[in-house]
Amino acid sequence: MSTEDQARKLDESDPGHRSLFHIPPAEGGEYPESAYFAGNSLGLQPRAVRAELVAELDDWARLGVEGHLAANRPWLPYHAQLTGPAARLVGALPSETVVMNSLTVNLHLLMVSFYRPAGDRTRILIEDSAFPSDSYAVRSQARYHGLEPDTTVVRLDTGEILDFLATQGETVALVLLGGVNYLTGELLDIPAITAAGHAAGAVVGWDLAHAAGNVPLRLHDWGPDFAAWCSYKYLNAGPGALAGAFVHQRHHGNKELPRFEGWWSTEEATRFEMAPSSRPPSTVEAWQVSNPPVLAMSPVRTSLEIFDQIGIPALRERSLRLTGYLEELLDEILPGRPITVLTPREPARRGCQLSLRVPDAEDLSRRLRVESGVVTDARKPDVVRIAPVPLYSSYHDCWRAVRALAALIPEEA
Template identity: 80%
Template structure:
């Protein structure tokens, strides 16, 4: 393998990606003016088109005031529907199953109101032992809300342990709620197989797709989970705290037996301004909406989703496999014998674009990578540094910079 800088440049000539569509931060150290940005699994970069399109929405507010609800270039009343088609295609769902709303954990709570219904011996919630803390807090609070002891109701398992647990204890499981791609290790779980296994024992199955959406292809309608939710500020590049998304499979849509929290936007659009005291929810996932959408926050999501729609997730996934594989080989060849371990599975089909490295001091390694070499990563205490070559804007030269910087920094810190 050619591990030289010129070799990385040649690969970029033949496989250039879409870096010119994004604002790349300046490097704060090192020999290059732009950062090698590998923190898209925490916050994606800003698409250049966002500024102009967001200003258009601001201008309509200035020009029209309240009349913008119906008279804006992109009318505000149905604005969320402008995102539905592109979001549905991205996650492999029907438009009726897909909605952009709220934030990730709010959506998980709204969905668990409907789908976590403990009864009799079927009370347990299965999550990953290394689940993102917010998911852990959410399911524990749901168990407590139902009068259960979260220490016994919430079962934490390694992904490999889940099938055997479902076989032996499936009659006690009310909900399986897992991350599609584990935030810490970068492992891509077998979403269709786990979904089928959970449902076969009578459990409801939901997915947190925060680290999967925009990272790996998804086929939610075909795979058949009961529900899913995701955020939009990581691989979807929609800005800090961006509006999130939710999915409910069509077999549940219009089911009046499901309890839901309701509000202004939970009733059907055609009669919303009849101001009736009783909601008339539509037979779509929009019945799970509560509040009217934040237009100015939705604008960047709309811009970003259009990029994915234009390029296609399958094409991005193919480039992701090439790019991440290149970084992995560089680390193998440039950093041999150093005190690092790659936690992420080696098989491309079992991971997204993230490589998680176990290092001696994650905070110090990540700090030096950024300020001494202009390489943005992120640290998860005490000893994991995550490096995500995002296929939209990362380059082979970025990967070359990262591998060489890791070799240098590890040699200094170890």
């Protein structure tokens, strides 16, 4: 196995941005800080969040309602501060991007517009290992339209998607897939699947919960109809943080699309005329419903500033190096041990997560944490997910994780 000294030297030459984040203390083991690999579930807190959030609270205490216009960062147009950075993060136009609600709420609001079953074209295509919330959402959409979920929702292995669209695409109304699969860490071919879905006559949407902040995205150029993502995983904006939504420019101003509306769905210039009917703008903001929650937006803004400063291309390059190093270390302990890497071996087909099939995953994840200070997460029954996040994970973290795995998983007889 590569040595601890070698891992330390790699950190000296390729240090990342660990100092920008609070690293939780280790629960066990010989090192004071955790080796934190659960950023694919909840990202770590940026150090700047506390002071910036307190500043918003101070403005509220000092100004009351006048903070809408007089706060240091006025609340009325506050959400617009997030639009540019979010658009750059996902490769979209500012007019195509908005931060609002939570992920599944956004998916439902978007499916109101874009899932329009008719005739024989009723099916919704998802990956077989889709995140449960996506599965529940599309099944409930099928029921809402009076359809039977078990026959309307088609679950496929990711390798079967293109063939299915080529042979049965005329029955598909909506393709809704995870850009990076939450369980395996596989990065799907977003442009190819989007093109295939459109060629089959289907609408194509993406859940980018595990892709945003993890891999480069070019939503405007790739052309999906819509997308949504959360901000609490790789975007490090806090538990339950506000989500993002994308609607491609070609749909803006389309009066034929049904859409749920609220106060923030109307154009900004006439919002306070208090008219009984909305005048939706020709942007994704027509899909907004509610007054933006400033205190929830503050951590998202702080996080997006970090991504703007460092840039996804630089983070992706470090991700490839760091995840590749973890993979090399795992290969040194795999022979003779009951461990299988589920994530694709090709770096271009994955983000920064490696998923391991192991015996008794939950107990192994617990022991890694309490005995070695290595924080992973488990998915029943047999998957442990390890995500070396390029912003704050280190090569030494990877070395610690593999050493701990070697100690806890005995060789097979």
